[in-house]
Amino acid sequence: xxIEMAANQLAExxxxxxxxxxxxxxxxxxxxxxxxxxxxxxxxxxxxxSHHISRLVKVGLLSQTREGRVxxxxxxxxxxxxxxxxxxxxCCKGCD
Amino acid sequence: xxIEMAANQLAExxxxxxxxxxxxxxxxxxxxxxxxxxxxxxxxxxxxxSHHISRLVKVGLLSQTREGRVxxxxxxxxxxxxxxxxxxxxCCKGCD
DNA sequence: AAAACAATTCGATATTTCTAGAAATATACT
DNA sequence: AGTATATTTCTAGAAATATCGAATTGTTTT
Numbered sequence: 001x002x003i004e005m006a007a008n009q010l011a012e013x014x015x016x017x018x019x020x021x022x023x024x025x026x027x028x029x030x031x032x033x034x035x036x037x038x039x040x041x042x043x044x045x046x047x048x049x050s051h052h053i054s055r056l057v058k059v060g061l062l063s064q065t066r067e068g069r070v071x072x073x074x075x076x077x078x079x080x081x082x083x084x085x086x087x088x089x090x091c092c093k094g095c096d
Numbered sequence: 097x098x099i100e101m102a103a104n105q106l107a108e109x110x111x112x113x114x115x116x117x118x119x120x121x122x123x124x125x126x127x128x129x130x131x132x133x134x135x136x137x138x139x140x141x142x143x144x145x146s147h148h149i150s151r152l153v154k155v156g157l158l159s160q161t162r163e164g165r166v167x168x169x170x171x172x173x174x175x176x177x178x179x180x181x182x183x184x185x186x187c188c189k190g191c192d
Numbered sequence: 193a194a195a196a197c198a199a200t201t202c203g204a205t206a207t208t209t210c211t212a213g214a215a216a217t218a219t220a221c222t
Numbered sequence: 223a224g225t226a227t228a229t230t231t232c233t234a235g236a237a238a239t240a241t242c243g244a245a246t247t248g249t250t251t252t
Contacts, residue, residue, distance in 0.1 A: 003112060003115055003116065003119070004112055007109070007110055007111055007112045007114075007115045008110070009110075010106050010107075010109045010110035010115070011106075011107060011110025011111065012110070013103070013106045013110070013183075014103055014104070014105075014107025014108070014110040015103055015107065015209090015210090016099060016100055017210095019099055019102060019103045019106070020099065022186070023099070023186045026186050027186070034228085035228075035229060035230095036227095036228065036229085044211090045211075045212050045213080046212090046228085046229065046230085047211080047212055047213070047214090047229090047230075047231080047232095048210080048211055048212060049229090050229065050230055051210080051211080051212095051230090051231095052210095053229095054230080066218090066219090068218095068219060068220065068228090069218070069219040069220060069227060069228045070219095070227095070228065070229090071229065071230090080183060080186075083183075084180055084184060087109075087176060087179075087180055087183075088180060090118070090119045090122050090123070090176075111239095111240090113240095130198085130199095131198075131199060131200095132197095132198065132199080135199095140241090140242090141241075141242050141243080142198085142199065142200080142242090143199090143200075143201080143241080143242055143243075143244090144240075144241055144242060145199090146199065146201085147200090147201095147239095147240080147241080147242095148240090149199095150200085162248090162249090164198090164249060164250070165197060165198045165248070165249040165250060166197095166198065166199090166249095167198075167199060167200090
């Protein structure tokens with residue numbers, strides 16, 4: 001993973017609301033959750049939630065699939081894995 | 097680790113220049129590097145560099161020790177480990 | 193004490209991000 | 223077609239961040 005991509009993903013996770021969204025979706029499993037279900041858990045305005053979700057989607061940490069009028073969001077586990085790998089590599093280089 | 101701390105650290109790593117600073121220091125080993133040595137590698141103004149370093153210090157990802165007129169910066173490996181652990185836990189909950 | 197060096201703090205500007213209400217879009221139901 | 227539901231896009235103000243030159247602080251050397 002190139003450093004720009006890593007920095008972008010880290011920046012998006014570096015906001016409490018977005019990290020909470022991501023955590024909720026990770027824990028929800030591959031099936032994911034509807035936007036409305038996330039909103040119920042977080043209790044924030046829809047426009048704010050939508051803004052944060054779209055940022056996470058933009059960097060590849062989430063995906064969305066439409067099912068009728070419901071949009072389901074899913075964590076992209078492999079992206080987090082790649083990000084963790086990047087951080088781990090950085091960490092272990094130079095470690096005694 | 098509580099989510100606010102994780103978000104703070106992620107946000108600080110979520111900037112290309114800071115992530116580069118952190119990577120350089122991780123790879124430099126426990127002994128760390130002087131600010132001036134980092135500056136040579138990155139070629140950015142001192143005031144900008146100082147600003148970014150202080151942000152990384154503030155969230156505990158770096159420490160600094162003065163040696164005469166040189167300030168040496170060191171990566172706090174255990175903080176990155178804790179952050180990675182936080183992310184890994186979030187990831188594996190709900191994973192099939 | 194003065195000059196040189198390392199790094200930070202100050203100050204100012206430009207840019208981005210956050211938040212949320214209002215309006216718009218997309219889909220489903222009657 | 224019209225209404226309800228789900229979600230996004232638009233808009234705008236407030237707050238935070240990024241950048242960097244100039245001034246400042248702390249330390250060493252002469």
